[in-house]
Amino acid sequence: MNEIEFWFDFSSPYAYFASLKIDTIACKHGRTVAWRPMLLGRAFQATGMKSLSLTPMRGDYARHDWGRIARRLGIPFRVPSVHPIVSTTPSRALLWIEENEPDKIVPFGRSVFRALYVDNLDVREDGVALSLAEGIGVHDLPALRAALSSIELKEKFRRQTESGIALGVFGSPFFFVDGEPFWGHDRLPLLDEWLSRGGW
Amino acid sequence: MNEIEFWFDFSSPYAYFASLKIDTIACKHGRTVAWRPMLLGRAFQATGMKSLSLTPMRGDYARHDWGRIARRLGIPFRVPSVHPIVSTTPSRALLWIEENEPDKIVPFGRSVFRALYVDNLDVREDGVALSLAEGIGVHDLPALRAALSSIELKEKFRRQTESGIALGVFGSPFFFVDGEPFWGHDRLPLLDEWLSRGGW
Numbered sequence: 001m002n003e004i005e006f007w008f009d010f011s012s013p014y015a016y017f018a019s020l021k022i023d024t025i026a027c028k029h030g031r032t033v034a035w036r037p038m039l040l041g042r043a044f045q046a047t048g049m050k051s052l053s054l055t056p057m058r059g060d061y062a063r064h065d066w067g068r069i070a071r072r073l074g075i076p077f078r079v080p081s082v083h084p085i086v087s088t089t090p091s092r093a094l095l096w097i098e099e100n101e102p103d104k105i106v107p108f109g110r111s112v113f114r115a116l117y118v119d120n121l122d123v124r125e126d127g128v129a130l131s132l133a134e135g136i137g138v139h140d141l142p143a144l145r146a147a148l149s150s151i152e153l154k155e156k157f158r159r160q161t162e163s164g165i166a167l168g169v170f171g172s173p174f175f176f177v178d179g180e181p182f183w184g185h186d187r188l189p190l191l192d193e194w195l196s197r198g199g200w
Numbered sequence: 201m202n203e204i205e206f207w208f209d210f211s212s213p214y215a216y217f218a219s220l221k222i223d224t225i226a227c228k229h230g231r232t233v234a235w236r237p238m239l240l241g242r243a244f245q246a247t248g249m250k251s252l253s254l255t256p257m258r259g260d261y262a263r264h265d266w267g268r269i270a271r272r273l274g275i276p277f278r279v280p281s282v283h284p285i286v287s288t289t290p291s292r293a294l295l296w297i298e299e300n301e302p303d304k305i306v307p308f309g310r311s312v313f314r315a316l317y318v319d320n321l322d323v324r325e326d327g328v329a330l331s332l333a334e335g336i337g338v339h340d341l342p343a344l345r346a347a348l349s350s351i352e353l354k355e356k357f358r359r360q361t362e363s364g365i366a367l368g369v370f371g372s373p374f375f376f377v378d379g380e381p382f383w384g385h386d387r388l389p390l391l392d393e394w395l396s397r398g399g400w
Contacts, residue, residue, distance in 0.1 A: 165257075190386070200272045
């Protein structure tokens, strides 16, 4: 069965919420999830939007909304002291892990979200990303450290962001199920229904 | 019990979809619905957004999304040949009906949405708005016709749009339940849950 593509920017709290649900939904339908970090700011150049935290009116609503969603889910959450962030470093680290220790993708992704939205750590720093990688058992930390400043990984992440934009990803989280796009954490119930019914 | 405020711009297909559901949800909880048309373009001036139909990437997604939502709901829908529209005329007509023949608010609102998204009529025209009003049994059509070009009604609608913005309405549809804001057609299940549980 085809993977569910989970496109996101670590800087998006809605992606954090979705990251706690998408694997369960996928599992229920015998699917796997392909985590696809990207820099959403590149899409904003096309749509003229800005990060929610920087947008009048929508920002106030979003901060209120994040809090009540977390309460509803019964999960810890706080708006990071720096937000939005440029999520290059943890995104590149995830890409490296995908290639080199793929069984660690989900633990690492969740660890980054938790560090950012629960522990208020500055995940933009190489040291933090490496420490999170160590915490979830990544073996070759020296190779990851070297990769974080390599041209190859930088270029790979740039290409992934471009391919997200080419697919039409303009917000986070954004999912594709057999090519069908779903934007937003609040569309997960519909994505679930789509998988059950095979479309409508 | 307090009313559920239903803020919307007739130019929003998502408001059309929500208009077919909100009364049922309200009824289930012993609530009524206050229909609050406004010009969303005024909020866009604050948020820097544009109508979906005019936004790269998001517009393509929205057109696809509108079609599949309509299929899922089993309702007729087509993107109007002119979209977005400036929805001043039907909005002012609704305000007049609210004041003068309030039992006709919901039939008129639904009639405008149907004219726009099913029959592809140009609801910006006074004649179309009056014909729709006649179709749902508005009695004093001459008074409505006169009001549509009156300073008083123009001013009343301007004030309503301003008060929507003051409340934080930046998208359509947008609901308030006892002051709690919900943005978007896809949040109706959460609004329903909020009413059942009294918040979370």
